[in-house]
Amino acid sequence: xxxxxxxxxxxxxxxxxxPHYGSEFAVSMALTCLMYxxxxxxxxxxxxxxxxxxxxxxxxxxxxxxxSAIVLESAGWWAAIAMGAVIAAAVAAVMGAAVLHLRGxxxxxxxxxxxxxxxxxxxxxxxxxxxxxxxxxxxxxxxDTVYLTVLGLAVLAVATSxxxxxxxxxxALAGIGADEQRAQTLGVNTxxxxxxxxxxxxxxxxxxxxxxxxxxxxxxxxxxFNPFIGFQTVLIALIGGAATLWGxxxxxVVFSLLAETLRLHVPQLYMMSLGLLxxxxxxxxxxxxxxxxxxxxxxxxxxxxxxxxxxxxxKVGA
Amino acid sequence: xxxHPLLEAREVTVRFGGLIAVDRVSAVFAPGELVGIIGPxxxxxTTFFNALSGVVPPTSGELYAGGLRLTGAAPHRYAQQGIARxxxxxxxxxxxxxxxxxxxxxxxxxxxxxxxxxxxxxxSILRLIGLxxxxxLPAAAVTPSQQRLLEIGMALATRPRLLLLDEVAxxxxxxxxxxxxxxxxxxxxxxxxxxxxxxxxxxxLLRHVERVLVLHQGRKIADGLPSExxxxxxxxxxxxxxxxxxxxxxxxx
Numbered sequence: 001x002x003x004x005x006x007x008x009x010x011x012x013x014x015x016x017x018x019p020h021y022g023s024e025f026a027v028s029m030a031l032t033c034l035m036y037x038x039x040x041x042x043x044x045x046x047x048x049x050x051x052x053x054x055x056x057x058x059x060x061x062x063x064x065x066x067x068s069a070i071v072l073e074s075a076g077w078w079a080a081i082a083m084g085a086v087i088a089a090a091v092a093a094v095m096g097a098a099v100l101h102l103r104g105x106x107x108x109x110x111x112x113x114x115x116x117x118x119x120x121x122x123x124x125x126x127x128x129x130x131x132x133x134x135x136x137x138x139x140x141x142x143x144d145t146v147y148l149t150v151l152g153l154a155v156l157a158v159a160t161s162x163x164x165x166x167x168x169x170x171x172a173l174a175g176i177g178a179d180e181q182r183a184q185t186l187g188v189n190t191x192x193x194x195x196x197x198x199x200x201x202x203x204x205x206x207x208x209x210x211x212x213x214x215x216x217x218x219x220x221x222x223x224x225f226n227p228f229i230g231f232q233t234v235l236i237a238l239i240g241g242a243a244t245l246w247g248x249x250x251x252x253v254v255f256s257l258l259a260e261t262l263r264l265h266v267p268q269l270y271m272m273s274l275g276l277l278x279x280x281x282x283x284x285x286x287x288x289x290x291x292x293x294x295x296x297x298x299x300x301x302x303x304x305x306x307x308x309x310x311x312x313x314x315k316v317g318a
Numbered sequence: 319x320x321x322h323p324l325l326e327a328r329e330v331t332v333r334f335g336g337l338i339a340v341d342r343v344s345a346v347f348a349p350g351e352l353v354g355i356i357g358p359x360x361x362x363x364t365t366f367f368n369a370l371s372g373v374v375p376p377t378s379g380e381l382y383a384g385g386l387r388l389t390g391a392a393p394h395r396y397a398q399q400g401i402a403r404x405x406x407x408x409x410x411x412x413x414x415x416x417x418x419x420x421x422x423x424x425x426x427x428x429x430x431x432x433x434x435x436x437x438x439x440x441x442s443i444l445r446l447i448g449l450x451x452x453x454x455l456p457a458a459a460v461t462p463s464q465q466r467l468l469e470i471g472m473a474l475a476t477r478p479r480l481l482l483l484d485e486v487a488x489x490x491x492x493x494x495x496x497x498x499x500x501x502x503x504x505x506x507x508x509x510x511x512x513x514x515x516x517x518x519x520x521x522x523l524l525r526h527v528e529r530v531l532v533l534h535q536g537r538k539i540a541d542g543l544p545s546e547x548x549x550x551x552x553x554x555x556x557x558x559x560x561x562x563x564x565x566x567x568x569x570x571x
Contacts, residue, residue, distance in 0.1 A: 168425050175411065175422060182409045184393035185371060185402070187427025187476055191392065 004162045004245060011249075012155045019144050031147055031215070033256040034154045035208055039229070040236040040248035041157040042204035045164065046197040047234075048242030049173040052103070056095065056111035057233040059118045060088040060202040062225035064209025066122060069135045069219055077141050081149060081210045088206025089199040091118075096198035100191070112227070119225035126221070134220030141214060149211045157204050161245055173197055235274075239281045241288020250289050322385030324349050324480050324512050325370065325401065330379035332365050339365040341536035342379065347480065347514060352506050354527035354544070355516045358556060361533040363516045364406060367482050370514070371403040372396035383480075397427035400479035404472075404486060408465035412458035416449055416468055417441075419457050423475025431477040436509055440475075447471040447501070463490055466498075474505070480512040481505065487517055495519075499526045520557075524548065532556065 018030045039057055047054050064084030072080045099110045126132050140146075164170040172193045175183030184190050213219050232255070240251025258277075262270045284300070285292060325347045332340040340362045347353060357363050368374035370381070372393040381388045383399040402423075411419050420440045428437070436446055444450045447467045452460050457468060466486050473481055483502065487495045503526065506513050517523040524530065524544040532540040532547060534556040540547045547553055 171422065171425055178411045178413065179409050181373060181393070182405070182411070183422075183426075185373065185397055186423045186472060187394050187397040187429075189392065189394045 034150045036252035037154040038157045039233040044237045044242045044248045046201040051177045053108040055230045058230035059115035060205035061209035063088045064206035065213035065224035068210035068213045084210025085203040085207040089203040092199045092202030096195040100194045123221045241290035244290035247288040247290030326382040328380040330376045333377040354523040354530040357533035362536040402473035402476045402478035403482035404469040406484045408469045410457040417453040427476035433477045483515045
């Protein structure tokens with residue numbers, strides 16, 4: 001735990017320096033990285049340990065973004081972030097109470113459906129009641145304020161994961177993931193733990209959404225409730241290793257950099273390459289990037305060598 | 319104990335679609351009892367256990383623990399009331415160490431309850447079930463019979479007043495069964511636990527329990543001393559004589 005805290009401290013210090021020496025482009029890249037670090041680390045915190053695959057990240061992100069767009073001018077930056085987190089958590093608590101008794105595909109599909117429901121409800125509301133398609137954010141804080149806020153949220157998400165792993169709450173989440181009924185018979189109030197964990201995940205997504213909305217200056221439901229935000233969060237967590245502490249962080253950085261590079265250089269192959277990467281990861285690194293060790297590489301090499309030898313001996317035999 | 323029985327089932331029925339797995343079973347369990355439940359395959363023993371531990375809510379009927387109504391409550395409330403259980407197929411947390419598996423119960427249901435010296439901490443429970451030397455091994459790596467002991471240890475870590483044991487002796491060798499029975503008696507005597515023990519092997523069970531309930535096709539057909547129950551006409555009928563004959567012979571001998 002001490003070592004984890006130190007690593008986090010060092011990484012945060014390094015990220016803190018980016019706005020001072022980095023170009024505008026580098027800062028923007030770093031911001032995207034930090035956004036996905038927060039989203040995927042907080043997603044793994046609940047979904048990785050309990051094995052509930054939630055696709056609702058986009059819903060909480062969008063709720064945060066809209067909260068911020070509505071209250072930023074009157075309430076100020078910090079209040080907008082806090083409100084984004086609280087409202088997203090409240091929605092997650094209600095959603096969770098309704099669907100967290102379901103498992104597997106049912107849960108995943110329902111969380112996705114609810115995200116779409118929220119997106120369409122807000123689109124409808126804006127058209128009918130407010131009379132707009134999107135919202136323009138006029139008073140936006142300085143670039144560095146946004147950067148530092150998202151950095152703070154990323155650090156907080158990883159720090160929360162570090163702390164929770166050592167607490168009863170983390171043990172309860174892991175117990176639910178391993179054998180929910182067994183955990184119940186040993187005294188875990190699984191319903192309460194699941195709703196609380198789901199709401200905690202949502203609070204982070206809501207806060208990041210609230211902070212990121214100002215970066216776009218113009219938001220509409222299609223942008224901030226974009227289901228890709230939810231998919232990418234899941235992909236990153238799975239590629240990194242959802243059950244691990246550092247996997248989601250590593251994958252968030254790798255994934256954001258790779259996605260950006262591919263989009264710039266080979267826009268036609270961008271999505272295909274990411275898809276291929278995911279397939280390879282699932283096939284050859286089921287534990288995620290965080291499980292990658294020197295032995296894994298050696299195993300691959302001997303695996304390939306073995307395959308080659310077999311082919312040769314087949315030919316000799318024939 | 320305010321005069322209430324430790325656990326009471328009143329007319330408990332569990333229905334799965336058209337199948338009545340448990341049919342209006344009533345039973346009362348007093349502190350310190352060592353009770354066995356027997357019955358042919360499919361008699362509803364495990365389903366009755368699931369109802370008694372909150373894992374399956376009864377379709378109708380009531381459950382009380384120490385006078386507190388628990389019908390329909392989540393399993394953790396049963397655990398909080400001191401009702402612990404094991405599962406027929408051990409359901410240990412495979413990735414955790416043996417010691418961490420024990421610690422789980424201590425962290426939750428066992429946290430606010432009196433443990434006494436024997437259930438004071440992880441190492442005292444490990445000593446009780448005899449798995450000290452396996453403490454640091456992952457639970458998936460110990461033998462099946464050790465996993466059964468670990469199941470009991472996990473249940474004990476909730477510091478229960480009543481222990482439900484579901485076929486803990488199944489698949490064990492003769493000497494292991496004897497050791498298991500000694501352990502169960504010891505738990506009852508030294509921890510003052512009420513133990514309810516399901517076993518498919520009737521003879522083993524009847525040797526060790528003081529009272530036995532017989533279930534047949536979901537209904538309770540007998541409830542009494544082992545020596546009386548084995549002479550009960552309905553019970554003999556239910557078992558078609560085969561297993562029960564051995565039991566009677568052994569009792570007579």
